[in-house]
Amino acid sequence: MPVIVVGGGPVGMVAAAALARHGIRVVLVESEPVPQTDWRASTFHPATLELLDGLGVVEQMHAEGLTVPVYQFRDRTEGLVAEFDFGLLAAETPYPYRLQLNQQHLVRMLHERLAATPGVELRFGTSVTAIAAEAGGAWVQLQGQAGSGQLRAGFVIGADGATSSVRRLLDIGFDGFTYPEQFLIASTSVDMREVLPGLADVNYIADPVQWLFLLRTREAWRAVWPVPADRPDSEATDPATLQAQLQGIAQYPPGYPITDHQIYRVHQRIASTFRLGRAVLVGDAAHINSPIGGVGLNSGIHDALDVTARLARILREGAPVDPELDEFADVRRRVALEYVQADTQRNTERLREADEERRQRNRAQLREIAADPERARAWVRRVSLLESVQRFGVGRRPERANTATSTGSHR
Numbered sequence: 001m002p003v004i005v006v007g008g009g010p011v012g013m014v015a016a017a018a019l020a021r022h023g024i025r026v027v028l029v030e031s032e033p034v035p036q037t038d039w040r041a042s043t044f045h046p047a048t049l050e051l052l053d054g055l056g057v058v059e060q061m062h063a064e065g066l067t068v069p070v071y072q073f074r075d076r077t078e079g080l081v082a083e084f085d086f087g088l089l090a091a092e093t094p095y096p097y098r099l100q101l102n103q104q105h106l107v108r109m110l111h112e113r114l115a116a117t118p119g120v121e122l123r124f125g126t127s128v129t130a131i132a133a134e135a136g137g138a139w140v141q142l143q144g145q146a147g148s149g150q151l152r153a154g155f156v157i158g159a160d161g162a163t164s165s166v167r168r169l170l171d172i173g174f175d176g177f178t179y180p181e182q183f184l185i186a187s188t189s190v191d192m193r194e195v196l197p198g199l200a201d202v203n204y205i206a207d208p209v210q211w212l213f214l215l216r217t218r219e220a221w222r223a224v225w226p227v228p229a230d231r232p233d234s235e236a237t238d239p240a241t242l243q244a245q246l247q248g249i250a251q252y253p254p255g256y257p258i259t260d261h262q263i264y265r266v267h268q269r270i271a272s273t274f275r276l277g278r279a280v281l282v283g284d285a286a287h288i289n290s291p292i293g294g295v296g297l298n299s300g301i302h303d304a305l306d307v308t309a310r311l312a313r314i315l316r317e318g319a320p321v322d323p324e325l326d327e328f329a330d331v332r333r334r335v336a337l338e339y340v341q342a343d344t345q346r347n348t349e350r351l352r353e354a355d356e357e358r359r360q361r362n363r364a365q366l367r368e369i370a371a372d373p374e375r376a377r378a379w380v381r382r383v384s385l386l387e388s389v390q391r392f393g394v395g396r397r398p399e400r401a402n403t404a405t406s407t408g409s410h411r
């Protein structure tokens with residue numbers, strides 16, 4: 001029986017590609033008729049590039065992306081606060097930088113490869129509407145362009161994003177909170193380094209009212225800022241408002257061409273378990289967080305590569321199910337809480353801090369860390385998720401000896 005991957009976003013595509021590489025039959029089910037092309041996450045960290053190496057896409061990602069070793073913390077009033085250099089990790093990773101590449105490019109690259117891979121079935125325009133994932137096997141009910149039907153599977157990987165049907169159908173909780181403000185993303189073809197000299201390619205800019213996140217990709221510069229909860233979307237995304245916001249960052253008399261904009265709600269939420277019987281949750285289906293730090297998608301990819309390594313051991317080497325999938329659920333949930341949620345929450349609070357004393361303390365702390373090479377190295381090791389991978393591994397063989405084949409209703 002195949003493994004069913006629900007969701008053809010970046011995390012589902014990585015899961016499917018990893019399973020195919022292990023020689024495991026896979027059916028990928030995606031509700032949209034074609035892979036999605038909207039601009040969302042755009043950062044790939046060193047550990048993720050190392051892990052993706054095995055899927056044969058890293059060379060192409062470099063050819064299409066932008067390598068960014070240095071990023072800055074700034075303050076809208078004070079200017080540059082501190083600069084951190086991923087080059088400090090040169091002895092620990094072959095990729096000591098962030099690779100800026102919009103996520104839809106990774107989806108396209110993997111989709112092209114999967115479409116040509118024997119043993120992989122791609123079902124676009126098809127949604128999962130029911131699921132059972134008992135100890136002996138799993139099935140999903142599908143509804144789509146080609147009609148409806150039931151598909152049996154060895155295992156189901158729920159990679160169906162923040163509003164995951166797999167999570168909802170399995171009645172798994174998703175506790176956390178929603179930030180009061182919305183986040184607005186506007187993209188422009190103007191080179192922000194020309195209008196703001198000294199800027200890095202990735203910049204986090206603190207301000208009690210109008211904090212900012214400015215980053216560069218090959219297609220455009222992207223600016224992210226908060227929109228008060230009570231402001232209607234139509235007002236926040238009005239072309240004149242977007243223009244005024246960008247002019248407020250730096251004057252550009254010809255007017256900023258705005259090539260794309262999106263407004264969305266941001267949450268910190270985590271699934272109560274990442275495993276129920278023969279179903280697992282990965283990526284946004286398992287945890288969602290603030291984009292400040294660019295680690296959400298990265299950790300989702302680590303989830304996918306962790307669980308697929310375990311499924312390969314189960315399906316190809318006869319490893320027992322429960323120790324592997326329990327370890328997946330424990331380790332990946334712990335990383336999501338201790339690294340992804342903790343750091344993105346701290347990053348977001350640092351940008352939007354309103355108390356002047358705490359703002360000063362934040363700046364002093366960042367300057368101190370950046371000035372000390374050992375502390376700075378530890379900092380970039382942590383923010384790039386390299387520390388979590390060094391500490392927990394990805395798909396590491398479980399140490400616990402457990403040969404039971406229970407239902408594994410891990411909650």
Ligand SMILES: Cc1cc2nc3c(=O)[nH]c(=O)nc-3n(C[C@H](O)[C@H](O)[C@H](O)COP(=O)(O)OP(=O)(O)OC[C@H]3O[C@@H](n4cnc5c(N)ncnc54)[C@H](O)[C@@H]3O)c2cc1C
Nearest residue numbers: 007009010011031040041127128160161165283284291294
């Ligand atoms: C507007 C926006 C901007 C963002 N910007 C950033 C950023 O700057 N930095 C950052 O780190 N992160 C950002 N994110 C988050 C980032 O995009 C996600 O972490 C990432 O997309 C997660 O990938 P995924 O594959 O887990 O989920 P998704 O990309 O959401 O993919 C899930 C897929 O599952 C499909 N699906 C859903 N339900 C079903 C079903 N029942 N059956 C079959 N298929 C289904 C969906 O159509 C979708 O294609 C942003 C998110 C949004 C919405």
